[in-house]
Amino acid sequence: MSLHRIEGRVTAILRPAGGGAPLLVRRGRNAVLRGGAELLAGLFSGNAATAVNGAMVGIGEEPANPPYEAGPIIVDGAGATRLLRPTATIAPADCTVETIAAEFRVRVTVRALLPATNAVDPTDPATRVEITEASLGVLDAAGTGLARIYNRVVFEPVPKTNAHELALYFEVDFPYGA
Secondary structure, X not given: OOOOOOEEEEEEEEEEOOOOOOOEEEEEEEXXXXXXXHHHHHHHHXXXXXXXXXXEEEOOXXXXXXXXXXXXXXXXXXXXXXXXXXXXXXXXXXXXXXXEHHHOEEEEEEEEEEOOOOOEOOOOOOOOEEEEEEEEEEEOOOOOOEEEEOEEEEEXXXXXXXXXXXXXXXXXXEEOOX
């Protein structure tokens, strides 16, 4: 962990629909996108109208690269939608803030749950889709995408169908001091 930069990670846990023992666990490291930096700057200036209230998954496999603007991908190379209902709403109760004084950081932990009906193949929800990325952000008006994206995390594929729910646990560390 660096004392001088924001760091984050996600743990993705695939379970049978309705709960049960984890079938698969994946982890990935965070990349803060330009929209995330602008969101934090908006909080300072009083211009941020909406806090982070959603998560979105996708099928993109490329790590975040300059200009750090692209969020989760839900279409294939031909432009066909490959992921239906890729979002989850994050309620205030799904967020915790902890100060870790010994390490000079404040950790925000966010939980997002994509139920069995979300993040599925649009043609046949029983067909497996490979979820490979996740982002936090501000949901768009329809709740079907992110209007402002805070971060993007890429991880090894998670094979999801309508027989699974996917829990995402984001941790973001904000350093202070030094």
